Amino acid sequence: MTGPDLLPSLQPSLQPSLLTHLLRQGDRALVLAQRLGQVITHAPELEEDMAIANISLDLIGQARHLYTYAGEVEGLGHDENHFAYWRSAEEFLNPQLVEQPNGDFAVTIVRQFFHDAYALHYWESMEASSDATLAALAARARKETAFHLRHSQGWVVRLGDGTDESHRRAQLAIDSLWRFTSDLASIPDETELHDSGVVPDSEVGERWRDTVVAALADATLDIPASTSTSTGTSTGAGTDMASSGWQGHHSSHLGPLLEELQALTRAHPGAEW
Amino acid sequence: MTGSWPMWEVFVRARRGVDHVHFGSVHAADGESALQAARDLFTRRQEGVSIWVVRSSDVVASDPDDEAELFEPAADKDYRFPTHYELPAEVDHM
Numbered sequence: 001m002t003g004p005d006l007l008p009s010l011q012p013s014l015q016p017s018l019l020t021h022l023l024r025q026g027d028r029a030l031v032l033a034q035r036l037g038q039v040i041t042h043a044p045e046l047e048e049d050m051a052i053a054n055i056s057l058d059l060i061g062q063a064r065h066l067y068t069y070a071g072e073v074e075g076l077g078h079d080e081n082h083f084a085y086w087r088s089a090e091e092f093l094n095p096q097l098v099e100q101p102n103g104d105f106a107v108t109i110v111r112q113f114f115h116d117a118y119a120l121h122y123w124e125s126m127e128a129s130s131d132a133t134l135a136a137l138a139a140r141a142r143k144e145t146a147f148h149l150r151h152s153q154g155w156v157v158r159l160g161d162g163t164d165e166s167h168r169r170a171q172l173a174i175d176s177l178w179r180f181t182s183d184l185a186s187i188p189d190e191t192e193l194h195d196s197g198v199v200p201d202s203e204v205g206e207r208w209r210d211t212v213v214a215a216l217a218d219a220t221l222d223i224p225a226s227t228s229t230s231t232g233t234s235t236g237a238g239t240d241m242a243s244s245g246w247q248g249h250h251s252s253h254l255g256p257l258l259e260e261l262q263a264l265t266r267a268h269p270g271a272e273w
Numbered sequence: 274m275t276g277s278w279p280m281w282e283v284f285v286r287a288r289r290g291v292d293h294v295h296f297g298s299v300h301a302a303d304g305e306s307a308l309q310a311a312r313d314l315f316t317r318r319q320e321g322v323s324i325w326v327v328r329s330s331d332v333v334a335s336d337p338d339d340e341a342e343l344f345e346p347a348a349d350k351d352y353r354f355p356t357h358y359e360l361p362a363e364v365d366h367m
């Protein structure tokens with residue numbers, strides 16, 4: 001192969017940043033889907049197992065579309081499976097939040113709520129993308145994600161404003177996961193995509209924060225004071241981009257997750273049903 | 274843990290213009306949660322356009338032991354059926 005076979009519809013200067021963007025969003029969806037898969041049979045009720053499995057499957061569907069498009073943008077003949085199964089942890093570009101372990105039900109739900117609030121604002125904004133493929137995908141993913149947020153936000157309020165024990169556990173989950181939300185406040189290096197209208201909204205992080213602040217108030221839960229500035233409307237100077245999952249920096253939890261996800265494909269390359 | 278949440282009866286309307294029909298039941302902590310569980314369980318393949326959930330304990334049901342007094346008296350009252358009416362020829366479907 002001599003070089004990438006670029007899509008005619010794509011401005012060549014945008015190709016590297018669009019590819020990175022698609023992998024970031026695809027990895028976000030796939031890694032969380034895999035985590036949620038590990039919850040199934042461990043939820044408090046069968047109905048909640050079903051709900052979590054449905055959300056996981058929606059996320060896998062979104063990841064598949066993003067990866068397939070990433071293959072087209074990359075132009076090297078890679079399909080969706082390549083991006084899911086043949087990259088190592090340091091090549092994954094998901095926010096660190098979604099790779100965090102499931103913990104108790106409160107941790108699973110709070111992680112999901114933080115994610116879903118981000119994902120809904122992301123997809124809403126992407127419906128106006130100048131990239132027709134992404135805009136079409138956003139129109140579908142927004143509806144799925146709105147239901148996911150309704151589920152996770154409902155549970156955050158139910159737990160926070162529930163019993164003393166559920167409130168205590170929900171607050172512990174927020175306290176332990178809060179530091180991973182700094183990734184959701186902003187994505188580094190996407191100025192070109194904002195300017196070209198491919199990623200039209202550069203303020204998804206602010207919208208995320210508004211949603212989270214309102215929901216936690218409703219749930220009688222507190223935002224941890226010590227680190228709250230790291231996700232605020234900062235200029236970027238205060239945020240620690242060197243540790244951003246979007247840049248490929250991860251906690252020790254991603255490696256084992258990917259190992260489980262990728263083991264079968266790597267043991268039997270090219271195997272089919 | 275099973276049984277720790279109350280049971281809800283689920284009614285789904287398949288399409289506009291038809292009645293909600295009983296589809297089954299779910300466990301859920303509250304009504305909103307029951308609605309979401311019902312959506313996941315019973316409308317995965319576009320079975321519905323509307324869902325009702327009713328707390329199972331709010332359903333007042335007839336007792337199977339009362340069958341004799343409730344239903345059997347209707348058995349020998351064939352005048353309640355319209356079988357003896359002569360239908361006018363203009364009525365095609367009845």
